Amino acid sequence: MDRDPPPNFSTNDSSSNWTSSSLASASVDADYLLSGDRETSILTEFGWNFDSDEVQPSRFLDSDQIATDDNADFAGTSTGSLQSPDVPVPLASNPSLSSSSSGELPEKQPEIPRNKVKKKGQKRIRQPRFAFMTKSEVDHLEDGYRWRKYGQKAVKNSPFPRSYYRCTNSKCTVKKRVERSSEDPTVVITTYEGQHCHHTVGFPRGGGLNLGHEAAFGTQFSPHMAQAQFFYPDPHPPPTISPPNAPPNLPSVAPSQEEPTNSSPQVASDEGLLGDVVAPGMRRR
DNA sequence: CGAGTTTGACCAGCGC
DNA sequence: GCGCTGGTCAAACTCG
Numbered sequence: 001m002d003r004d005p006p007p008n009f010s011t012n013d014s015s016s017n018w019t020s021s022s023l024a025s026a027s028v029d030a031d032y033l034l035s036g037d038r039e040t041s042i043l044t045e046f047g048w049n050f051d052s053d054e055v056q057p058s059r060f061l062d063s064d065q066i067a068t069d070d071n072a073d074f075a076g077t078s079t080g081s082l083q084s085p086d087v088p089v090p091l092a093s094n095p096s097l098s099s100s101s102s103g104e105l106p107e108k109q110p111e112i113p114r115n116k117v118k119k120k121g122q123k124r125i126r127q128p129r130f131a132f133m134t135k136s137e138v139d140h141l142e143d144g145y146r147w148r149k150y151g152q153k154a155v156k157n158s159p160f161p162r163s164y165y166r167c168t169n170s171k172c173t174v175k176k177r178v179e180r181s182s183e184d185p186t187v188v189i190t191t192y193e194g195q196h197c198h199h200t201v202g203f204p205r206g207g208g209l210n211l212g213h214e215a216a217f218g219t220q221f222s223p224h225m226a227q228a229q230f231f232y233p234d235p236h237p238p239p240t241i242s243p244p245n246a247p248p249n250l251p252s253v254a255p256s257q258e259e260p261t262n263s264s265p266q267v268a269s270d271e272g273l274l275g276d277v278v279a280p281g282m283r284r285r
Numbered sequence: 286c287g288a289g290t291t292t293g294a295c296c297a298g299c300g301c
Numbered sequence: 302g303c304g305c306t307g308g309t310c311a312a313a314c315t316c317g
Contacts, residue, residue, distance in 0.1 A: 146289095147289095148288080148289060148290085149289070149290055149291080150290090151291095151292085152290090152291075152292075168288085168289085
């Protein structure tokens with residue numbers, strides 16, 4: 001099976017001879033992801049909206065590797081959920097966060113015991129999400145940011161629980177979910193939601209500070225992603241993705257300026273999406 | 286003592 | 302309407 005991965009996403013797989021058209025054929029196939037010789041695969045849950053609803057992110061992830069209902073929900077709310085990359089998500093837009101992390105808890109009103117979770121009638125705001133699978137024994141891969149675990153749930157059809165993390169930066173609303181694949185316990189599925197509005201905090205283990213957004217994924221993942229394979233399982237070129245870890249001041253790819261003809265559509269000017277996702281050393285030039 | 290984790294409970298969305 | 306499930310809260314707990 002040589003399904004063609006997208007160009008410029010292979011790091012040291014010299015045998016790859018990908019073309020931009022490969023994207024079109026790279027449909028999401030969990031089996032492919034898991035059984036391939038690659039260590040890591042990146043999926044995307046696209047919440048970003050372009051000019052239209054053409055992008056139906058949920059399609060990429062119809063595999064049960066990722067919560068399916070989420071995808072549907074996500075697609076449905078993609079338009080409303082998209083935040084300008086330059087604008088950190090206002091806490092107000094996220095009731096749950098605004099109440100808990102701001103410390104402005106409306107001193108427990110007896111009549112509303114738990115409505116901090118979500119206001120009634122207020123739809124949960126979904127942020128753009130970015131998912132990838134990594135073969136790793138470690139559940140929680142470090143990515144340069146500090147995360148605080150705020151929940152864990154058993155998920156249906158999976159013996160492994162799903163963990164919920166939130167960026168410890170009080171101004172940052174980025175969340176991530178970590179779960180193991182039920183099909184392949186060695187595979188960790190990490191889903192980022194939202195965009196960091198700050199830089200990495202550096203690695204406590206001497207990984208180097210201030211590596212910038214590129215460290216977000218690259219540094220930690222390099223061991224795992226040395227042979228990483230990223231692909232967009234979508235026929236469309238990747239949407240304007242400001243990856244979750246991209247600082248807001250980074251220029252994002254102009255939606256209408258996708259470069260499908262470019263051999264590396266994912267690598268926008270100034271590295272763009274993968275520039276933020278993949279450490280430069282991991283990229284093939 | 287502050288930061289992070291655990292865990293049970295609650296809530297919303299969705300399908301039937 | 303009801304039940305299921307995912308997502309989140311927050312108190313209690315652990316750790317450095």
